[in-house]
Amino acid sequence: MATDDGRRYLLGWARLVCAAVRRDRDGIFRRRWELAFLKSYLGEARHGKRNGKNGRKNILVTSYSGELGGMELRMAQEVRYLRAAGYDSGLAMRRFAGVAEWARRLAGERISLAEYEPPLFFEQWEWRRLNLWRARLLAGRRLRAFRADLVHVALCWTNYGASVLWLARHCRLPAVISVHNAFPHTSFSDWHQPLLKQAFSGVRGIYAVSDSAMTHFMALYRPYIAPGTRLAVIPNPVDTRRFRPSAALRLAARRSLGVPDDALVIGSIGRLSEQKQPGTALAMLGMLRKAFPNLYLVLVGTGPLEADVKRQADRMGLAAYVIFTGFVEAVEELLPALDVHLLLSRNEGFGISTIEAMACGVPAVATNVPGSADILRGSEGGILIPQGDLKNAAPMVAALLIDPERRAVMGRKGRAEVEQRYSEEVVGELVRAFYDGLV
Structure with a gap:
């Protein structure tokens, strides 16, 4: 165990005790999580599993x-992809609601x-x-402790993740960027x-999940991107073994939802x-039920609304x-269980639920947004409808809904498109x- 790492581990225990004395639940959570990571990290280092011991390069995936x-x-x-390709890799990110449970699920995969x-x-x-100085003095040291050879920074919105990107350059670590919106x-x-010039000077590659996301990103950041930076469009994947058409699942899901077997069901998966x-999905239901009195809407997810x-x-x-x-x-x-899947977003980087629906043989409907x-x-597995125009979208x-044969054809063609373009293997x-x- 390196001296600095050992001190950090002991200091973490001291902070946990202090948080427990103060009955600070938030502090206890933070310290336990940090100690769990340090214990795993130091254990791997002790057994020679870190970069330099087994010859594998280490890529840290992080974001805001x-x-x-x-x-x-x-x-x-x-x-998962990086590990399959022969790299060591792990995640590092801010704490948010539900992250502890997610971390436990990932731990089952040794992630x-x-x-x-x-x-x-x-x-x-x-x-x-003040935060820039704090980052220089403290956060850079924490980033170096991951002993990464490359830092992958995922950007979900303008500048969200740029602080980490700048810190990677500050620590003289090369970086890649993935663009998700x-x-x-x-x-x-x-x-x-x-600061952007400094941050991007260490970037070796950028990929976006869609052509639209790349176009928007380049319109903003092109002046800061160095010549020779690798650019690519790599869509989000779907597990075509998990997401698949199934008459048995359709029947079981409809019964669990409590809808009649002969009902028409539209649904949306998302926050x-x-x-x-x-x-808007609810308003569409109200318009459509005038013609389809056996129509139900399923909303899958939680959120502020x-x-x-x-x-x-x-x-x-x-x-x-x-x-x-x-x-x-x-x-x-x-x-x-769905007859049609709806994604009525104002904006999207890439509609994962759309390709999941297509993989299940469900026709996909989405607003015409990037x-x-x-x-x-150009897809035969779904249609685009105008955003903000229910009068024309509902028909x-x-x-x-009135044409089951058309839905069946769209379902088969959508499944084929997913297998060709979005499978995990591709x-x-x-x-x-x-x-x-x-790397």
Whole structure:
């Protein structure tokens, strides 16, 4: 055990005791998580499993994260791909609601998830100068302790993750970036510009989950990207063994949801948040039920709008036809119950639930926004509808509901598209090719 690491471990125990004396639940959580990581880290170092001992390069995957969503799940998949390609890899991110349970699930796969929350001097304006100095003095040392040969920084929104990217360069660690959304156009302040130049000077490669996400990213950051930086588009994957058409699952899921076997069911998988617009799905249900009185809506997920949408369903007299499932881990068991899947987002980097529905043979409907359009434009497995225009969008969905033969054809063709473009095997090859020569 290295002296500095041993001191950190002992100091962590001292801080845990202090937090327990103060009955500080938040502090106890933080210290236990940090100690669990350090114990694993030091144990591996002692047994010669770290880079330099077994000859494997170590890639740290990190980000600015606020919730468990599509980007975080993709980060964990990245670790799986990297390990299959012969690298050591693990996750490091901020603490957020539900992260402890997620960390326990990942631990079952021997994937480490460490807490890393450097001071934010890009992502927030207040105290940015003080936080930059704190990052230089403290967070850089913490980043070096991971002993990474390369840092992968996932960006879900403009500058979200840029503090870690700058710190990687400060620690003289090369970096790659993955882009998970279509960022709106903005301008950078005199404060940000020199820091962005420094941060991007250490970037060796950038990939985006869709062409739209890459286009938006380049429109913002092109002046800071060094010539020769590797660029690629690598979509999100879907496990085609888990997500598959199944008549048995369809019947079982409908019975568990409590809907009649002959009912029509539309549904949406995603957070109940402004971005996903669950209220719009409810409004569409109200319009469609005039022609389809046996139509139900299933909303899978939780989020800040859950209570509002439930009240909206009551006011509209639709509560009996709207099913709120809450968080569902095994969504592949529920998706086959749907006749049509809806993703009515205001914006998307890449609609994972869209390709999961297609993998299950369910026709996919999504608003015509970047990310979703990358999947469904020209697709035979789904359709794009106008965003913010229910008057014209609802009849397009009605045309699917009234035509079971069309839905069946779309389901078969959508499944074939997923197997060809988005299977874990196909995307895994793209990831391995992207990293080749960068580490």
